[in-house]
Amino acid sequence: MTSATSLLGALADVGADRVRGGYSRHGFDRVDVELREWFTAEAGARGLGVETDRNGNLWAWWGAPGPNAVVTGSHLDSVPGGGAFDGPLGVVSALAAVDALRAQGFRPARPLAVVVFAEEEGGRFGVPCLGSRLLAGTLDADRARELKDPDGTTLAEAVRAAGLDPRWLGPEPDLLSLVGCFVELHVEQGRGLVDLDAPVGVASSILAHGRWRLTFHGEGNHAGATPLADRRDPMMPAASLVLAARRAAGSVPGARATVGRLVPTPGGTNVIPSTVDVWLDARAPGDADTRRVVDDVVAAAHEAAEAEGCTVTVREESYGDTVVFDSGLRDELAGVLGGVPALPTGAGHDAGVLAQRIPTAMLFVRNPTGVSHAPAEHAEAADCESGVSALARVLAHLAGS
Numbered sequence: 001m002t003s004a005t006s007l008l009g010a011l012a013d014v015g016a017d018r019v020r021g022g023y024s025r026h027g028f029d030r031v032d033v034e035l036r037e038w039f040t041a042e043a044g045a046r047g048l049g050v051e052t053d054r055n056g057n058l059w060a061w062w063g064a065p066g067p068n069a070v071v072t073g074s075h076l077d078s079v080p081g082g083g084a085f086d087g088p089l090g091v092v093s094a095l096a097a098v099d100a101l102r103a104q105g106f107r108p109a110r111p112l113a114v115v116v117f118a119e120e121e122g123g124r125f126g127v128p129c130l131g132s133r134l135l136a137g138t139l140d141a142d143r144a145r146e147l148k149d150p151d152g153t154t155l156a157e158a159v160r161a162a163g164l165d166p167r168w169l170g171p172e173p174d175l176l177s178l179v180g181c182f183v184e185l186h187v188e189q190g191r192g193l194v195d196l197d198a199p200v201g202v203a204s205s206i207l208a209h210g211r212w213r214l215t216f217h218g219e220g221n222h223a224g225a226t227p228l229a230d231r232r233d234p235m236m237p238a239a240s241l242v243l244a245a246r247r248a249a250g251s252v253p254g255a256r257a258t259v260g261r262l263v264p265t266p267g268g269t270n271v272i273p274s275t276v277d278v279w280l281d282a283r284a285p286g287d288a289d290t291r292r293v294v295d296d297v298v299a300a301a302h303e304a305a306e307a308e309g310c311t312v313t314v315r316e317e318s319y320g321d322t323v324v325f326d327s328g329l330r331d332e333l334a335g336v337l338g339g340v341p342a343l344p345t346g347a348g349h350d351a352g353v354l355a356q357r358i359p360t361a362m363l364f365v366r367n368p369t370g371v372s373h374a375p376a377e378h379a380e381a382a383d384c385e386s387g388v389s390a391l392a393r394v395l396a397h398l399a400g401s
């Protein structure tokens with residue numbers, strides 16, 4: 001039998017980022033293909049039948065695919081320089097839970113599947129939960145095919161290079177209709193379970209959240225030869241936007257706004273940029289509050305652009321409203337696990353996408369650092385095993401006779 005940490009150990013070198021630290025694993029890139037091959041081999045070694053759906057999500061079936069299936073899993077991709085657990089912990093825990101159930105002689109009365117969703121972080125093509133959104137039909141396939149990575153490669157090209165046909169991208173109602181419920185195990189991305197002194201919890205809700213790309217257009221010019229009065233420097237309004245984002249979020253209870261990516265073009269030390277792209281990540285407990293934060297930031301961006309003789313264009317790249325997980329399923333899980341705590345999260349998940357269609361729940365595993373999307377993200381081996389044991393009990397309950 002395998003432990004979650006020994007399975008994770010097999011991935012220790014895959015996609016390790018020697019420049020940023022941590023891991024950089026992005027949808028349909030070379031590393032992702034290696035991770036997919038690894039998963040396919042691990043699932044195959046367990047006698048699970050692996051299928052790739054039209055959107056590049058992997059499904060490993062215990063028994064024949066069929067209706068009312070109990071599905072668990074997560075993702076293998078990461079943010080740039082991400083931690084080892086966000087995503088992979090849910091996948092390896094699912095495999096380890098299958099091993100534990102097999103060792104107990106358990107035979108599922110309902111089909112059971114382990115799924116790996118593609119490009120959950122949106123680290124390459126900008127739209128998070130790409131695979132699950134396409135599957136559920138909440139992302140337009142034509143728009144998706146045209147999404148570009150930072151090198152200008154389209155999703156259609158990347159998918160083809162990974163051996164899939166981009167014409168297939170799109171909703172799969174027949175596959176989704178087989179899923180009776182979905183349970184995603186994930187490392188916690190805050191200190192909730194540390195504060196509660198609990199190794200495992202269940203999720204109650206996810207913040208409304210989205211991504212906006214603001215492009216400031218100015219005039220590229222020489223850093224030494226251009227007097228300050230003659231400049232139309234798009235970095236000035238970009239800098240104002242960063243400060244406006246903190247201010248706007250600070251005025252709405254529970255809101256968060258982040259600028260984690262800012263790209264000046266052409267990007268030379270001695271060049272006034274001609275354009276600056278700024279990505280805004282905004283989240284709040286509700287749709288109206290999230291929109292309010294974004295509206296405030298956009299208004300500030302327009303004002304600052306005008307003051308510098310620049311213009312700004314704004315594009316919503318993704319959005320998801322607040323998710324409240326199915327309370328019946330959550331209570332069922334908490335009951336099976338003997339009353340574990342329920343806690344909200346500010347992080348997005350494929351489970352949030354599926355929750356719009358089918359009863360969905362999440363299990364969180366304690367993260368002693370409380371840090372995520374960074375190399376310091378952690379989960380102790382003993383807590384990972386508590387997570388596997390909790391997931392195995394949940395799956396046995398849901399898929400048992």
Ligand code: GLV
Nearest residue numbers: 121346347348349
């Ligand atoms: C993904 O994990 C996100 O919440 O952005």
Ligand code: MN
Nearest residue numbers: 086121347373
């Ligand atoms: Mn993440």
Ligand code: MN
Nearest residue numbers: 086087120186
């Ligand atoms: Mn994740």
Ligand code: MN
Nearest residue numbers: 120347348349
């Ligand atoms: Mn996520």
